[in-house]
Amino acid sequence: AEALQSIERKITLYGHVETLFFGLSLGSVLVLAAIGLAITFGVMGVINMAHGELIMLGAYTTYLLQLALPNHIGLAVVLAIPAAFLVSGAVGVAIERGVIRFLYGRPLETLLATFGISLVLQQAVRTLISPQNVPVANPSWLSGFWEVNSVLSITYNRLYILIFCLLVFAALFLVLKRTALGLQVRAVSQNRAMARAMGVRSDRVDALTFGLGSGIAGVAGVALSQLTNVGPNLGQAYIVDSFMVVVFGGVGNLWGTLVGGLTLGIANKLMEPWAGAVLAKILVLVFIILFIQKRPRGLFPQKGRAAEG
Secondary structure: OHHHHHHHHHHHHHHHHHHHHHHHHHHHHHHHHHHHHHHHHHHHOOOOOOHHHHHHHHHHHHHHHHHHOOOOHHHHHHHHHHHHHHHHHHHHHHHHHHOHHHOOOOHHHHHHHHHHHHHHHHHHHHHHOOOOOEOOOOOHHHOOEEEEEOOEEEEHHHHHHHHHHHHHHHHHHHHHHHOHHHHHHHHHHHOHHHHHHOOOOHHHHHHHHHHHHHHHHHHHHHHHHOOOOEOOOOOHHHHHHHHHHHHHHOOOOHHHHHHHHHHHHHHHHHHHHHHOHHHHHHHHHHHHHHHHHHOOOOOOOOOOHHHHO
8 A cells, every 4th residue: 555655646746747847848938939029028118919920930931941951851940940030030120110110109009000910921921821731840859758757758849949948048148138239228128218318229229129039039930830730820829928928027027038938837737737728828817917916017127217217
């Protein structure tokens, strides 16, 4: 009886470890989807409803590269990372220069304009590629699972995406903290008028910031192409979750986005076994609403004079 109880305890423990891993993997997807939005929303105050479609463009970049390199699936996925960054980043800069720069200070009109852009991008993909979902293959090193023991196994694709999320976060953190662009981005986000008075070209910073956030969204699309179906509606599934992560973590704060995304992912997976997938999402949303009532600026509020105002 004692041996059976010991086995049951170990099985329960490994079940919790597996749930934690799935929560971290879901959280890493949320962080990847939201981290680009954290930059554009935090620095520019732009509610970009086309962010999900920029993620979708990254996923389709992976698909097109696999078509171009049918015998080198793994190489296509690796090349898709910089390619998706450039494609989504270029589209992001075009959106900022062509539409958003005329709408600063008018959040409702910006929201409606970017929502219209999202519909245009979806229709463009339907017309130029396919209205149906397209197949994106997993390379051999992203397939299969690591069997820790008979009751605990970890899938490689989710493990690699968790690691990939942390690498993207570290690279973005270094860009914002160690480069001239990062210094200017932080200056504009904290006090735009003072930054302009000191000679910072805020319009150039806005375009590069939007391009950087959009490029990160494209990279997130490459990761999502290895986990879920790639179709014209791919981005719609993540836009609301991305905003939730950004608001919960603290607008414009990278650490807040990382902690917020991982926390929400784990909370979702912990509640799913007894609440179900839909009710778990609703409970997470209710929790965020209650949390924001107590801490309107999120987990890690932005510092600076602009934040006080």
